[in-house]
Amino acid sequence: MCKVAIVKCDTYEVQDVKNAILKGINLIEFELDRKDCVLVKPNLLMKKRPEDAVTTHPAVVQATVEVIKEKANRIIIADSPGGPYTKKRLESIYQAAGIKELEKLENVYLNYDTSYEDLDVENTAFKKLSLISPYFKSQGIVNLPKLKTHQMAVYTGAVKNLFGLVPGGQKAEMHFRFQDVRRFMEMLLEILTVAKPVLNIMDGIVAMEGEGPSAGKPKKLGILLISEDAIALDYVACKIIGLDIKDVPLLEVAKEKGFLKPEEIEVVGERIEDVAPSSFELVLRPEISFVKGRLPHFLASFLDGFLSPKPVFDKNICIGCAECFNTCPAQAIEMKSRKAYVDLKKCIRCYCCHELCPAKAIKIKRSFLFEKILK
Ligand code: SF4
Numbered sequence: 001m002c003k004v005a006i007v008k009c010d011t012y013e014v015q016d017v018k019n020a021i022l023k024g025i026n027l028i029e030f031e032l033d034r035k036d037c038v039l040v041k042p043n044l045l046m047k048k049r050p051e052d053a054v055t056t057h058p059a060v061v062q063a064t065v066e067v068i069k070e071k072a073n074r075i076i077i078a079d080s081p082g083g084p085y086t087k088k089r090l091e092s093i094y095q096a097a098g099i100k101e102l103e104k105l106e107n108v109y110l111n112y113d114t115s116y117e118d119l120d121v122e123n124t125a126f127k128k129l130s131l132i133s134p135y136f137k138s139q140g141i142v143n144l145p146k147l148k149t150h151q152m153a154v155y156t157g158a159v160k161n162l163f164g165l166v167p168g169g170q171k172a173e174m175h176f177r178f179q180d181v182r183r184f185m186e187m188l189l190e191i192l193t194v195a196k197p198v199l200n201i202m203d204g205i206v207a208m209e210g211e212g213p214s215a216g217k218p219k220k221l222g223i224l225l226i227s228e229d230a231i232a233l234d235y236v237a238c239k240i241i242g243l244d245i246k247d248v249p250l251l252e253v254a255k256e257k258g259f260l261k262p263e264e265i266e267v268v269g270e271r272i273e274d275v276a277p278s279s280f281e282l283v284l285r286p287e288i289s290f291v292k293g294r295l296p297h298f299l300a301s302f303l304d305g306f307l308s309p310k311p312v313f314d315k316n317i318c319i320g321c322a323e324c325f326n327t328c329p330a331q332a333i334e335m336k337s338r339k340a341y342v343d344l345k346k347c348i349r350c351y352c353c354h355e356l357c358p359a360k361a362i363k364i365k366r367s368f369l370f371e372k373i374l375k
Pocket residue numbers: 313317318319320321322323324325339340356357358359360361362
């Protein structure tokens with residue numbers, strides 16, 4: 001059996017979070033082997049304040065560091081956020097996310113090294129995988145995802161958080177290479193098999209609902225989820241917010257490929273039904289997988305292209321920062337007079353622009369027919 005602990009934690013007081021983590025670790029009977037270096041991997045998607053609920057809360061990062069520091073000579077806190085992977089960008093994100101102070105702790109280092117290395121990985125779609133340098137310096141990853149909705153993936157959690165081990169622009173390349181949502185999920189599972197986090201601690205104290213992963217609304221759930229198994233943890237998190245395997249492309253693919261076995265998951269601590277919110281604003285699946293395989297290929301492709309949700313740019317809100325322009329893997333965005341414009345014929349519907357727009361100037365619009373079919 002694989003254990004997933006659900007532990008209540010109502011505040012972001014570091015001591016409360018630490019107590020909750022220790023309780024969860026006891027419940028799953030986890031013990032960290034002594035390591036020279038541990039990589040702590042929060043979700044630091046973009047420059048946002050802790051109260052925006054976009055990034056893993058600094059109290060969760062600090063409490064984790066304090067819990068594991070006895071077992072590690074060094075702890076490196078690292079992530080490759082969205083957009084260009086530069087020292088300047090990392091500095092401003094650490095500052096905004098409230099984790100800059102953590103580098104004052106003994107043997108704790110924030111990563112500023114933007115180099116990366118290639119790893120040969122057999123039996124995967126990518127053969128060579130570029131990963132940020134701290135991965136190669138550490139002997140174990142403690143993964144700290146944030147529970148959020150996601151326009152492309154429906155939900156983002158433990159498995160998706162590991163995509164942040166891939167450096168900056170290479171993430172955009174992978175979006176371009178694995179345009180089909182299911183292929184993208186297969187790729188994420190392949191990264192999981194390489195990264196193999198030793199422990200996953202999900203920040204669900206305040207989650208994000210609605211237009212996640214960055215433009216949604218904070219939603220207090222008051223829980224931490226803790227497990228050695230990232231997929232089992234994601235499965236339980238999805239159940240809590242009202243998503244089933246069929247609703248979440250990652251879980252669907254993970255089950256088909258034998259990564260996810262719900263019958264072998266034991267939930268310990270709180271019960272799912274006792275922590276599930278009475279409402280949680282979800283995102284509908286972006287791809288119409290039910291059309292594929294039921295219709296002739298040309299018709300399915302036409303309908304998929306026609307019905308897929310589109311990014312719509314509001315030029316009255318756009319502040320001309322060019323984040324979307326610099327990030328778009330398909331080079332489908334043009335800047336004219338400090339405003340962003342999209343060429344939908346080139347757009348691959350990855351929604352990276354929506355994810356990284358600091359002004360919330362991009363909406364993901366679904367056609368009326370699409371919504372009707374899905375509902
Ligand atoms: S749409 Fe958003 S990300 Fe793109 S330029 Fe405008 S404000 Fe920046």
